[in-house]
Amino acid sequence: xxxxxxxxxxxxxxxxxxxxxxxxxxxxxxxxxxxxxxxxxxxxxxxxxxxxxxxxxxxxxxxxxxxxxxxxxxxxxxxxxxxxxxxxxxxxxxxxxxxxxxxxxxxxxxxxxxxxxxxxxxxxxxxxxxxxxxxxxxxxxxxxxxxxxxxxxxxxxxxxxxxxxxxxxxxxxxxxxxxxxxxxxxxxxxxxxxxxxxxxxxxxxxxxxxxxxxxxxxxxxxxxxxxxxxxxxxxxxxxxxxxxxxxxxxxxxxxxxxxxxxxxxxxxxxxxxxxxxxxxxxxxxxxxxxxxxxxxxxxxxxxxxxxxxxxxxxxxxxxxx
Numbered sequence: 001x002x003x004x005x006x007x008x009x010x011x012x013x014x015x016x017x018x019x020x021x022x023x024x025x026x027x028x029x030x031x032x033x034x035x036x037x038x039x040x041x042x043x044x045x046x047x048x049x050x051x052x053x054x055x056x057x058x059x060x061x062x063x064x065x066x067x068x069x070x071x072x073x074x075x076x077x078x079x080x081x082x083x084x085x086x087x088x089x090x091x092x093x094x095x096x097x098x099x100x101x102x103x104x105x106x107x108x109x110x111x112x113x114x115x116x117x118x119x120x121x122x123x124x125x126x127x128x129x130x131x132x133x134x135x136x137x138x139x140x141x142x143x144x145x146x147x148x149x150x151x152x153x154x155x156x157x158x159x160x161x162x163x164x165x166x167x168x169x170x171x172x173x174x175x176x177x178x179x180x181x182x183x184x185x186x187x188x189x190x191x192x193x194x195x196x197x198x199x200x201x202x203x204x205x206x207x208x209x210x211x212x213x214x215x216x217x218x219x220x221x222x223x224x225x226x227x228x229x230x231x232x233x234x235x236x237x238x239x240x241x242x243x244x245x246x247x248x249x250x251x252x253x254x255x256x257x258x259x260x261x262x263x264x265x266x267x268x269x270x271x272x273x274x275x276x277x278x279x280x281x282x283x284x285x286x287x288x289x290x291x292x293x294x295x296x297x298x299x300x301x302x303x304x305x306x307x308x309x310x311x312x313x314x315x316x317x318x319x320x321x
Contacts, residue, residue, distance in 0.1 A: 089156055097243035100127040101157035103148070105164025106135045111171050112163040114196045119161055121197070126242060128155050137162065139174050145183050153181040159239055175235050187235050212254045214240050220261030227272070229261050 077083045100123050102116050120129045130151070138144025139162060152160065158181075162174040171191040177184045216237060222229040236259065269281040 095244075097126055097241070098159050098238070099155070099157040100239065101151060101155055101160040102127055102129040103137065103151070103160060103162045104131065104133050105137065105162060105172075106133055107165050108133075108163050109165040109171055111191055111194050112165055112173070115171075115173065115191055115194060116161065116163050118197050123240070123242075128157060139176060139183065139186055140188075149178070149181055149183065152178050161239075175239060177235065177238060185231070185235070187232055189232075213242065213245075213248060215253050215256045216240070217256060217258045218261075219258065220263060222261030222263060223259070225272070226261070227274075233259070 077086050100119075102120050104113075104116070108116075116129070120127050134147060136144065136147045139148060148160065148162070152158070158178050160176050160178070162176070164172050164174070166172070169190070171194075173189045173191055174186055175189065176186040218233055220229075223233050224230065236257075240257070269283065271279050271281075273279055
């Protein structure tokens with residue numbers, strides 16, 4: 001901040017402005033209420049004759065120039081480790097696999113802790129897990145994603161799994177994706193009837209190996225028709241896809257994930273559209289109108305003749321009378 005001491009009107013005063021070390025201070029000389037000149041520490045003098053109101057404008061301009069110089073400075077890594085980290089985050093012709101950040105909320109249950117640990121082991125080598133509780137992370141609230149985006153930028157993770165437990169949302173799991181380290185989309189899930197990997201007995205040789213690929217099986221029409229389940233399918237595939245490969249060895253398929261969408265009462269002849277909403281179809285049998293024989297005398301013709309006959313009889317009665 002610049003500090004300005006205003007002189008009294010009856011004598012000459014000097015106002016000193018303090019700036020950062022990179023920018024030398026500037027001295028302003030006053031006489032009464034008029035500024036008679038600007039003097040720099042190097043001894044250069046610039047005479048001028050302007051009103052005292054221009055002092056604040058000059059200070060504002062100098063302050064903006066100083067801040068713009070600081071903002072335009074580009075920081076370069078000074079150590080070898082920092083240079084390697086910058087090179088890892090640089091754009092590549094062939095992008096590496098997406099990393100996942102695993103976080104805990106303000107309160108978590110034993111079930112959620114086990115779920116997060118199992119996900120971390122299934123994505124070993126492609127995930128980073130934080131064990132501390134995060135009170136400031138609320139992905140669905142405005143301003144609650146700031147810490148989450150900061151951790152995403154710090155760890156260079158484009159996917160995250162956030163677990164929290166509350167009375168309204170017990171064993172809540174949020175899976176999300178980021179674009180340019182900003183939240184792109186979110187999926188909220190609830191964990192029920194969970195069984196950990198340790199509860200099953202299997203040989204150590206059958207455990208998931210580093211770099212192996214899983215096989216996903218999505219059972220149910222909901223994954224193709226319901227928008228929420230279609231979104232969940234995309235997120236799950238993106239979460240466990242790993243590094244993109246052109247060829248795959250069958251021996252590398254060591255595990256299968258089965259996702260089932262339980263269908264309730266199915267609505268027949270009903271489809272949904274993002275623009276028109278819910279659309280229904282009605283099927284009618286062929287009426288075969290062309291083959292149906294119509295009578296020669298229509299009822300409307302008989303009625304007209306009957307009315308005409310009654311009118312004629314009424315006229316005759318009037319003439320006879």
